[in-house]
Amino acid sequence: MDAPHSPNAISDFAANLHIGNSLSRKKERFEPLNAPYVGMYVCGPTVYSNVHLGNVRTFLTFDVVFRYLLHLGYKVRYVRNITDVGHLTGDSDDGEDKIGKKARLENLEPMEVVQRYTNDFHDVMRMFNILPPSIEPTATGHIVEQIDMISKIIENGYGYEANGSVYFDVRKFAETHDYGALSGRRIDELQNQTRALDGQDEKRDPIDFALWKKADDSHLMQWPSPWSVGFPGWHLECSVMSTKYLGQSFDIHGGGMDLKFPHHECEIAQNMGAHGQADPVRYWIHGNMLTVNGRKMSKSEGNGFTPDELITGNHKLLEKGYSPMTVRFFMLQGHYAGTLDFSNPALQAAEKGLERLMSAWRLLEDLKPVSSDSAQEAAPDVEDIQKRAYAAMNDDFNTPMLIAVLYDAVKVVNSVASGRMAIDMEGIQSLQSLFERFAKDILGLQHEDTQAAGDDRTDGLMAVICALRAEAKTNKDWATADLIRDRLAELGVNIKDGKDGASWTFD
RNA sequence: GGUCUGGUGGCCGAGUGGCUAGGCUCAGCUCUGCAAAAGCUGCUACAGCGGUUCGAAUCCGCUCCAGACCUCCA
Known part of the structure; x- marks a missing residue:
């Protein structure tokens, strides 16, 4: 991807990038800590089953963020983890982790489960033209660092051991820190609302969360630690890996809206508890959920489907199959911060709309100049279209607005192609550059029918x-x-x- | 119950004080042998009730509705 100017320069357009920060709940101008470097961490999948479309939406959101930052000329280190330590299953809390359960049911090694669904995840990402991150670390690859971070938290007085498990002392932490700042929750309100979970009686307070859990014999994945043979708490891995690869304070942290609490709130507490760092993450970005008939797409609802089902249309919710690019385009027609409702009519509309966009793009390749003598309409102001395109992206990655702008370019291309509108060679090249930048590089759209x-x-x-x-x-x-x-x-x-x-x- | 999101035209979905969102659908027109494509035009909006304002979909209040999250569960 070329930066707009010289290869090492940050685009002038970068100065106006605003990001909707879920921590402050405001749109803020993006200022990297160490320009031209940008650090971004996104919570990746737990690899115990196939990803479905709802998961894809989150990774697509951050793919566009990643692409746009690269386009602006930043040197982005994008870290997206793989959670390969299973955490507890569902609401039933039967004491079994998800990966371990899958392994037992299918008579596999836990790492076979992990590998299988990691491969699947990568296949899906490729299918949707989602770029690989710079680093894709795994939780199991960072057990040592996790144990080290727990020790630091204990040393600082924010963690305590009980029966071989270690918990985070939320109340202690909240004496000097604003626990709940991200999610808007107050610990007094949280107090009486905690579910009855395993180990609840070991905690000093029900609102405390686990940093390390002692494993019983049936637990398949376990590691030695100073406290017990066990496994790390769910929230810990992201704190550890983001710190290791991006530092104690970094620019952007992303993830699905459903991770805001408790996961991200706990991450902040852990980082602060371990490092005393006041501001671990500068900009929090949360992608919203994909819904079906107004309900969150999820496995338990039976309303989620896999990419295979999507392409073949072999699912009760699908009237027909849709191509990955159609789905990518469909998702980009909504803003990431809002819920997006999946429906067949909406996908069909996206399919047709994408076709119109791509046809114009194809036409553009062989477009010839049209003199103003023969055309009824004056030459277009491509510069202005480009300006509006950048303005759209700079407004919190407003892809729906960008797409609307691109349709202005589509109209120009079609008008020129039919000889109605005048254009010179320079204008054609500007249009080509516009599509290259925004449709290809930033939105990640590509022609599917290359054959x-x-x-x-x-x-x-x-x-x-x-x-x-x-x-x-x-x-x-x-x-x-x-x-x-x-x-x-x-x-x-x-x-x-x-x-x-x-x-x-x-x- | 608490916290956070939302409620926009036939459908999807932008838009935070006055200026066309856009896509899809539908109707008409132009072009065309016909069709397709393309272009042009039109259509029905801002959940409800109050308030602020010269002016609100956009700000404030209340009500109603929907969804997500609420400690180890994307």
Whole structure:
């Protein structure tokens, strides 16, 4: 991806980037701690099952953030973890972790489960053209660091051991820190609302959370520690890995809205408790949920589906299959901070809208200048379109607005292509650059029907067929001309009659 | 119960004080042998009730509705 100016320069447009910070609940101008470097951490998946579309949305959100920061010229270190230590299953709290349970049910090593679903996760990310992060650390690869962080927290007086488990002393921490600042929760309100969970009687206070849990014999994944043979608490890994790779204070932390509490709140407490760092994360970004009929997409609701089901349409919620790019575009048509409702009509609309966008982009490749003498409309102000495109992205990554701006460019391309609007070569190049930057680099859209470009033989055959049909048309032999068009349509080849002869595309 | 999000036209979905969002659908027109594509035009909006204001979808208050989260559960 090229930066707008020289390879090492930060774009002038970067100065106006504003991010909706969920910590302050305000849009704030983005100022990196150590420009041109930017550190970003995003909570990755727990790899105990296939990811579904709701998960994809979160990673897509941060893919666009990552892409835009790169585009602006920042040197981004993007860390996205893999949670490969299972934590407790569901509400039932049967004392078994998710990965361990899956391993037992399928008679696999826990690490086989981890590998299988990590591979699946990577496949899905590729399918949706989501860029890999700079570092993808795993929880199990950082047990030593986690134990070390727990020790620091204990030393600082914010952690205590009970029966081989270690808990975070929330009340102690809250004496000097604002626990609940991110989620807006008050510890007095939290007090009576905690669920009855394993080990609750070991805690000094029900609101304390686990840093280390002693494992019983049935627990498949366990490690030695100064306190017991056991496993780390869920919130700890992200604190440890973000600190290790990005430092005690870094620029952006992202994740799904559902992780705000307790996960991210606890992360902040752990970081502060261990390092005394006042401001571990400068900008918190939370992606909102994908809903189906107004309900959060989740496995337990049975309303989530896998990419395979999506493409084949083989799911009770899907009327037909949709391509990954259609889904990517559909998601980008909503802002990441709002819920997005999944429905067949909405996806079909996205499919058609994307097709229009991509067709114009394709047209642009062979667009020729149109003189102002022959055109009814004056040349477009591409510079202005580009300005609005940057303004949209700078306004908290407003991809729906960016897409609306791109449709202005689509209109220009179509008008020029039909000879209605004037444009010079420079204008065409500006438009090409616009699509390259915003559609390809930033939104990550790509043509899916590349095989339709055809080889030489196909092109030759089509040229012959079109020539025959053109002759039929010249002879006003409409029956033959229509027959050719209809039969080709049945084969998935669409003929469009333009001013300069017919063109063709594959479905 | 608490916390946090939201409630926008036929559908999806932007927009935080006055200026066209956009996409899809539908209707009409232009172009076209017809069709498709494209362009143009039109259509029905801002949950409700009060308030602030010259002016509110946009600010404030209340009500109603929906969703998410509430300690180890994306």
